[in-house]
Amino acid sequence: MMKKYRLHLLALVVALQTAALVGMVAVKHRTLITGTPILLKTEPVDPRSLFRGDYVVLNYAIGSLDYAALDGDNAFERHDAVFVVLRQGEHYWEPVSVHHEMPAPEPESVVIRGEVQYSGVWIGGENRDGINVRYGIESYFVPEGEGREIELPRNEGKVAILVAVDGGAAAIKAVLIDGVVRYEEKLF
């Protein structure tokens, strides 16, 4: 028979697990509410996750960074944290510089935090000295069977993602197809 103190301990574990889950929700909510919205160019593909169902993998243009085209640091290794300064371009936000540490905020720019996946990038048909970076916004989960709808316009390059960025953290706000919002993230 379970002793009374064990029931208290079970309640403690449940409280800890709940707090961890609420923390996950709270961190994303904060980014979505307070973050600066930026539009990013992407190329989606459509796989499936074991636990989370269908999703679209988003290959961002800012995922491949060419040292020669950017200011800042240029000696990164796999799994290093990387801070990328982005500025508004003609249509999309584009990388300006890369850093090991969080740079001081500048007007008209945002800083997004990522993790180096590997060194060396393939840009414009040639191998360049640079890094491939993940920002934690590379998956967009969709209802079963709808992944293909986002993937199809890939060849015309008309899929864009509206992302909220706050203190380096990023969260997806909306998926745009041909400039029209197809999926929008509501807070609740």
Next chain:
Amino acid sequence: MWDRAFVSRLRKELPEWLEKGWVAPAGETAILDHAEARLAQGLNVIPMALAVIGALTLGAGIILFFAANWSDMSKVAKLAVLFGAMWGAYAIAARGLSGAARASRATGHAMLLLGVILFGANIQLIAQIYHIDAHYPNGVLMWALGALALVWLVPSQPVAVAGIALATLWSGMEILDFGREIHWPFLAVWGLFAAAALYRTWKWAGCAAIVALGIWCFMILVDWPYAQRGAELWLLQAFVLLGAALHLAGVAMQDVPRLTALSTVVRRTTLVGALFAAHFFIYVGMYGLPWYSWDLNNFDTEGWARVAEAGPGMIAFIVVFALAALALAIDRYRRVAAARSKRDMAGMLLAVLAAAAMLANPLMPGRYADTVLMYVALNGIVFAILIWMIVAGYRSGERFQVYSAFVAYGAGLIAVYFMEFFTLMSRSLFVMGGGAVLIAGVYLLERQRRTAGAAQAGGA
């Protein structure tokens, strides 16, 4: 052992034993009552097993339901259902575990397991709802830690087994998907689960912990980076030593009354693990690992250069487990020496020889002749160990040890047949020599057994 066949056999045999005066009339009833009681106790595992299967099935269904990402539910409704289901499972678990009946406790543990599954489902589905994709193994780690808290604060063996599986999945993602090479943090989480299994003397969780460690070692080997090729032998040696150290720990556990029940599980699982690693180690070329692991000509400098190449982490790994194996071996040697068992002494000698050969191997100068010599020596030692295992297992009634040795021997024979390290003629002589030694050994063993039997009959 406590199965129906055993009880039926007892029923058949006992009247004869009674007739011969080996068992007193009161003893016959007592033995049968005891056997029946143990049989009934064994059958009580079924409700627990069914409840656990039910929890796993229900949990899988819930995960699939939310994985479908049903858009007709709002985020708030989804979160309410997710949190409500988890709290509900834990509430039923608390009620079940508070009951005195065995069935009630089985339901309690099953609901605890369901609660942990739902905790993980919540992590994955909150990640789905908010499109969180930041280093996904961390989600599985968080899930495993949730199970770990439950294992220590509200003991539950099914949750421990699930938590060990999750910790292995987490480490597998880090190694295979993110190229972590040797993912050391796994050992910390694994250690906390293994300590709980040891403390609570949980057989299933103990077995799961050792199997998980074996899978972890295998994943490291499979995903070993090409840049560090040549250090595989170090890895395999470390894994053989790890298996041997844990096996000796299992042997030592036999002498601790509290841990005796867990000892069998530890000894058997580590024996299989050590034999598996030893097989890979001896027949390394069979499994896609490069020959230059053995052909030290690739490293024309002294052996210590290989030690430096293996890296400090690997060296620490080998030294820690070699020392653990040595300490346990010395402890065992003292006990064995006190009991004056020649059989155990021979086993210890072979184990020490194998460990010494393995540790000396990377330090050998890089000549072809040395490589062949070491290869033949290690093959011979492993062959002798397998023969010893069969003889010692046969004498002590440890059937698992005998079967394991036969399987390892068979696997080795197949490997030798397909190996390209030697010519067909060399392999033929090697295999024929092994077979002849084995037949001679069986003959000597049988003669010894008959002599002992005749002496016993003469004495009686």
